Each structure stands twice: as C-alpha cells, then as structure tokens.
Amino acid sequence: MAFRLAVGLGNSPSRYEGTRHNVGMAALGRIAGMYQAKFSLNKYCAAYLSKANVCGKDVVFAAAQGYMNESGVNIANILRFLKIDISETIVFYDDITIQRGSFKISEGGSSGGHNGVENIIARCGNSFARVRIGLGGKTFKEMDLADYVLGGLSDDEKASFEASLPKLKDAFEMICSKGLVAAQNAFNRK
Template identity: 40%
Template sequence: MSYRLIVGLGNPGSEYEATRHNIGFRVVDALALKLGADSWKKDRKFKAELSSVSHPSYGKLILAKPTTFMNQSGVCVQKLCSFHKIPPEEVIVIYDEINLSVGELKLSMAGSAGGHNGLSDILARIAPRFARIRVGIGGKPHKEMPLADYVLGKFSSDDESVISDSLARYVNSIDLLLSHGADLAMNQINRKRKNDDSNSI
C-alpha cells in the first residue's frame, strides 16, 4: 500500500497556532521540514495550505492543512481525493486525541470519529478506509470544563516540552508507515514506550 496524501488537522489563524487542537498541523509541518517538501502555499480551490515532495522511496506526496475550520476538514480532503484520483486507502490523517496522554501516538486503519469533529466530517465525505494517526493531548483537568475550552487552549509548559521532544518520533512514525506499511507500523507505533524520552521507534 502506497500513500499519496497526508493531512494534518487544525484551525486556521495565528490565534490557534499553539493550541492542542492544532497538533495535526504541527506534526505535518515537522514532516514537511524533514522531507524537504516545497514551501506551503494557500490554495483556494482545495481550501487548504498545500505542499508536496517527490520522494525517491515513496513517490509524490501531497501534504495538506485545511484552511476551513476543524468541523469542515473533510471539504479539503474530498476535493483533493477527487481531483487527484486518490482513493481513501492512500490517505493519512493526523489529529489530536484527548484519550491519549501527551506524548503518546496511535495508528489505526478504521474506527469511529470518537467525538472529533474534524474526523467526523472527513468520514462523512469519503470512505472510512484511511490511516489515522492520533496524537495524544491528554484529558481535561476536570469533567466540568467544556471540551472546546480544553482543545482550544494551549499546552502547559511541561506538556509543551513533551510535545517538542516528541515531534521527531512522530515524524519517524509516519516515515515507518510510508516505508513499511500499516501492519508493521501499527505493531511498532502502538506498543507502549519503555522510555518516554526516546525519540525513535
């Protein structure tokens, strides 16, 4: 299985840049940097910021950050898949997950949206057979806190340190999926890390 489209989820605008909900943007930014991808450019037709790279091992990859707000993330994905004739099986979506601790990462190939509005919109617009990389942002500090307030808030200084230290490992995990496929990648990515400071898989 080859992958052609990698989408990081988040909200557009500088006020959302460092929020928990925008971790998908941060990861795909880090991936683009490592791969030496083209500079990001806004594309009104696809409602996204786009970058691309022709990789000697993976072929051409399209990287995308939707410029709609989170709950319409599927518009960009649907447009890109339709125009480039990319089947869902060749799509990777990266997004935040409150049911994983900060620093954790999970890869799955199926499942529900789990209350995530961005993923829910994608599932409503394309078939569900795409790879999902969930990046842990930790749970709410107390049940009474509105979910929107939490995901649109910024990481604590301690959590930000964990995220910054983990970005290289997140990118390595995507590289593993691209180079070795879902089965091996899931086995490696989803196992518990024995050393939280490790940046390799």
C-alpha cells in the same frame, strides 16, 4: 495500497495557532519541514500543499483552510483536486484519550467523538490511516471539552510535543515505506 497524501487537521485561522486542537496540523507541518517541503496555497482546493520524497515515494502534505468541524469537506476538495482516494491518505489529529507525548496509529473505526474525524467519515469514507496524537485528559473534570481543546498548549505540553516529533517522523516513514500494519506493530506497543 501506497499512501500518497498526509493531512494535518486543525483550525486554520491564526487565532487557533498553538492550540491543542491544532497539534495534527502542527505535527504535519513540522514533519514536512524535516523534508524541506515548502507549503504554498492552492486556490483550487483551498489548502496549503507541499510535496516531498519520503522513502522513495512522492507524498503530498496538506493543511486545509477552514475549520476542524468541516475537515471532511476540506479533504474531499483536496482528494478531488489531486485525484487521490481516501484510502491513500494519512490523517494526523489530536486525541484526548491518548496520553500526552504519545500517539497511536490506526485505520477505520469510529470517530471517537472527534468532530473533524466524524466529518471526514461522513464525506469521504472511513478507510484512511490515522495518527492520533495524545493530548491527555482535561485539566479539570468540570472543564468544557471545547475550552480544553481550543486552549493553548502549556510549556510542558509544548515540550512533550517537541519530544514526540522524531518518533512521529519515524512512524510516518514506516507507514509510507512498510505499510500500516508494520507501523502499528512497531509503534503501538506500550
């Protein structure tokens, strides 16, 4: 099935901008910008939407308003408004189990303890493509996970994120043009 929607997960209030938990939303925004896609707020689905032609296919980019833990509610509204199925959706989000500066492409499976993904599975189903962007583990083992993911990116983390963007864009284009399996084979190698 063709992918028609790309969503970046995060917390939309401005106080969360630049946090680890918002790297999915940040990556989506940066990739959309590479296509000169301009976001505007759509009041009917409470999300910022933009559209671009990606490898000959129209793709909608979406950043929902609200909070990470309500991602499924927010995405359900976007899907309903656009008349798109969850199986036509690529979701970008943060993952602490993946090394910083890396990412992994997948579909299905568990939420891995990610509350936003858990809410998407509960509200929309589990047949969406995933681009899991690596944060690496917590700075200190004793550190609270919420404090870690809601903390701001360090200069080194920002540099790693910036360096990963061209490869993320290439992976996104391959998912859209050649499909999920081709992209997994090309980009999930160590």
